[in-house]
Amino acid sequence: MRTLFVIGGARSGKSRYAQSRIEAVPGALAFIATAQERDPEMAQRIAHHRADRGPRWIAYEAPLDLPEAIHLAQTQADAILVDCLTLWLSNLMLVDRDLDAAAAALEREVLQCRVPLALVTNEVGQGIVPTNALARRFRDEAGRLNQRMAAAASEAVLVTAGLALRLK
Template identity: 65%
Template sequence: MKSLLVLGGARSGKSRHAQGRVEALPGSLAFIATAQSFDAEMEARIQKHRADRSDRWHTIEAPFALADSIRAAATDHDAILVDCLTLWLSNCLLADHDLDTASEALQAAIAACPVPIALVANEVGLGIVPENALARRFRDEAGRLNQAVANAVEEAVFIAAGLPVTLKPARKQGRADANPAPCSMR
């Protein structure tokens, strides 16, 4: 595994799948957490995720500086798990960050990452159209981010009901299989 995107809905098993893939690798592991604890329920979720990880994991909190955190983690660890891109996007959107610039920096960090990296994201575009402008913008930006990251990684998997469905298979060493051209981001 060089770079992997794991997509899925809420409680689909995407984080568990990504964590298992990274834990199968040798060495020191970095968990880049994008969640922020604003209430007791979210704090309980964060603590449960931490309890599910062994002592091999070093947690790095990166609610905003994700590209920088990936670069830094790659210098001290043998593999990285980012969980999750959707929360990171939400943080950036609500803080009024330039999403195009942040996405481009993320894509560059993934491409330059010298160690295996797995990234987790929610697929939020399968439901109804949200009733308010902010929710519609979030849905649209999440779709664009997922497309961009899927294009940047070597492998992409969709998780439904705990079962992985390969969207973009990892290429075998020495094969020159071309990936399909990505859809337009805008």
């Protein structure tokens, strides 16, 4: 595995799948979190994910500067798990960052990464069309980002109901 792109819906098992694939790599592991503790429920989710990882894991928080975090993590770990791209995208949108420039920087870092890398993301385009402009923009931007990262990855997997389907 060089770069693994894992996509699925909410509670599909995508994070668990990506973590198990990265844990198969010997040595130190990096977990790059894009989530931010903005409310008690999110804090509980983050705590659950932290408890699920063992001492081999080095944690990084990158709500905005994901390419930089990947660059740093590969100097300190033998494999990297990023969870997740859609939270990163929403963080960028909230602070009005240039999304195309951010995606290009991420793509460059993904292609240059020297250690196995797993990218987790949500599939958001298979549901109904959102009723507001911001939600439609997020859905469209997530679709573009997911296509770009899937193309850059050496392997792409769709996870649904805990089952993995290899796409690429």
